[in-house]
Amino acid sequence: MDTDNLRLFVMAADRLNISAAGRNLGLAPAVASARLAKLEQELGVELLRRTTRKVSLSLEGSDFLPYAREILAQAEAAKAVLGSHETSPKGTIRFAAPSSFAQRHIMPLLPQFHAAFPDLTLELRLSDARFDAIEGSFDLALRAPPLTDSSLKGRKLADDTRVLCASPAYLEEHGVPQSPAELRGHRFLAWIDLEPRELIGPEGETAPLDPAQMICRTIVDDGDAQREATLAGAGLSINSLWSVSDELRSGRLIRVLPEWKLNDSSVLWLMYPRSNVLTPKTRILIDFLIAHLGSHAEWGA
Secondary structure, three states, rough: OHHHHHHHHHHHHHHHHHHHHHHOOOOOHHHHHHHHHHHHHHOOOOOOEOOOOOOEEEEEEEHHHHHHHHHHHHHHHHHHHHHHOOOOEEEEEEEEEHHHHHHHHHHHHHHHHHHHHOEEEEEEEOOOOOOOOOOOOEEEEEEOOOOOOOEEEEEEEEOOOOEEEEOHHHHHHHHOOOOHHHHOOOOOEEEOOOOEEEEEOOOEEEEEHHHHHHEEEEEOOHHHHHHHHHHOOOEEEEEEHHHHHHHHHHHEEEEEEOOOOOOOEEEEEHHHHHHHHHHHHHHHHHHHHHHHOOOOOOHHH
């Protein structure tokens, strides 16, 4: 099976545009179409449905796509082992990450990354909603949930400590809770799938943090929106330190119940499918992110 044709198929599937994929590989539209037709003939299935208006993945093409990516990754890894790869890796890295984290911490690093690796392209898929790293066929994904999925492997990027906080204006108007029991009746900005949590006190005692006991009139699925609403005085909220550390230092947000901590040991993981070969280009991105973001001790404070 010709890996050049596989690469063309993968690029066409990502862009849903055969001509654009061909141009990226230096092929005329007619040549690109002919190569894809040859691949389909070899496999005996239609991978891409073409009409005069659009291109879409067939059911067989959707099933075949992750295997095509894996074949290309294996080929790249084999070349690296043999030492025949180029000194500077080339290609596209499909990276999925929470939008709020990426905007605050990854986007500012892009000029430095591209200056160091000018032949690598980052295809970023950003969303604070949960996603499936395997079904999405990502090379790498940043996730906060525990690494319990046996089909995934990962490296720790940084701790992901969560804190309860509010704006000075909100606390001035509604009072500063002095104990977990005093949270009852406060306004609370809830995450869309937030479950009851537990607080641990300075002497090791525990207390529930149950959103049902507070007034939840705003439910969000975006970290930036949650932080901004908290800054505006809409209520208390649980935020990651990486999201609000600057605001806490400046006093624009105040940590609530600072002697209590959430019973939460969340970690930011850089994850990739266990079945995938860790290609040189993906390893470069992992090492770059760990080097630049993995030393933020305040996120775990």
